[in-house]
Amino acid sequence: MSDSSIPTLSTWVEVPKNSDFTIYNLPFGVFKNKKLNPRIGIAIGDKIVDLSILDQEGFFSSLFLPEGVFIKDSLNDLISLGKAQTKKIRERVQQLLLAENGELRDHSARGKVMVNRKEAEMLMPVKIGDYTDFYSSIEHATNVGKMFRDPENALLPNWKHLPVGYHGRASSIVVSGTPIHRPKGQFKDPDMEKPAFGPSRRLDFELELAFITGRSTKLGDSVEADEAEDYIFGFVLFNDWSARDIQAWEYVPLGPFLGKNFGSSISPWVVTLEALEPFRVQGPLQEPEVLDYLKCKGTHSFDINLEVYIQPEGKKSSKVCSSNFKYMYWNIAQQLAHHTVNGCNINVGDLMASGTISGSAEDSFGSMLELSWKGTKPVKLEDGEERKFIEDGDTVIMKGFAEREGIRVGFGEVSSQILPAK
């Protein structure tokens, strides 16, 4: 927990300074390369630990794992083993990588186990069953309310009483590196007499973190807020691409649809809840008091730095946003408790996104909509470029990392380029 110091660990693996993938992190992902078919690995430094080889060589023999559990093209079956098992797998790998441990370091299979990350292609880590998007940042919800409704009453009356969310679309969630075509659709700006159709003119990103569920529930059952974290396996960075012009015209009265479902991008490495333990912090004060089913003991917010960069084609990248996951008004335990309080069942591999994570400072806003204030204040980039929204050829890169006492646990990045409309 955050009030105690983190025990120092060192590894025999060379980990570059400022690497997100330290001995303290050890995130799970799915990869392949020219020689290897899809399989599950754990990242450390510039390497991937091939868990299937470790398994073949008997390093997990005391865990009695099902045969071939790491030769999979998703983490779902592994996650389904339950937190007790996945925790032991990660702890065993951590033990094998410790500087003082010679078991793997001096083993003849070491070369086969340690795969170069540069030569690997990262795949979608999880087969996502259902995707839910929350709207849990008070700063984001306030900014949007100010722009589109009433600056005096920016938050709708329900906002502080429940974590607002909607059901998104899982089919179009893609892994980092997958380009996205600019969506086409209907829009009708306030100054237009009738709607028009064409490529979106206000394409935006949304800076989010998403958690992946690690346990299923039965239809009719609910998850208590105090047990919610037992149902959460880990986190990824999440760019929830949004076409603001399509969204503004279509969303009344049922909410987001084609302005959102053309693509969302995730980072390939799933950082476990265990790795984020040392970075727990108190969340914002909730006033008015929430209903009993949303109350939870302990801290469920995390101090995770988040950054967004825009890189125009052939040019330098510019940082346009620095935010933090700790700003979220509603925490993950409350989100999951609320999601299931009516008996809605969840499955292993569901993805629940935070909603755009904005802070109070102008450079901490997690979308172009807010950064350029609806396109009225262009954002300056390096090389003399400026942006109100995202243009064709632009790559949007999101990074996230937690750091304390010189110890770093990070997500790597989610990066995707926008291609012209098809």
Ligand code: CA
């Ligand atoms: Ca969103």
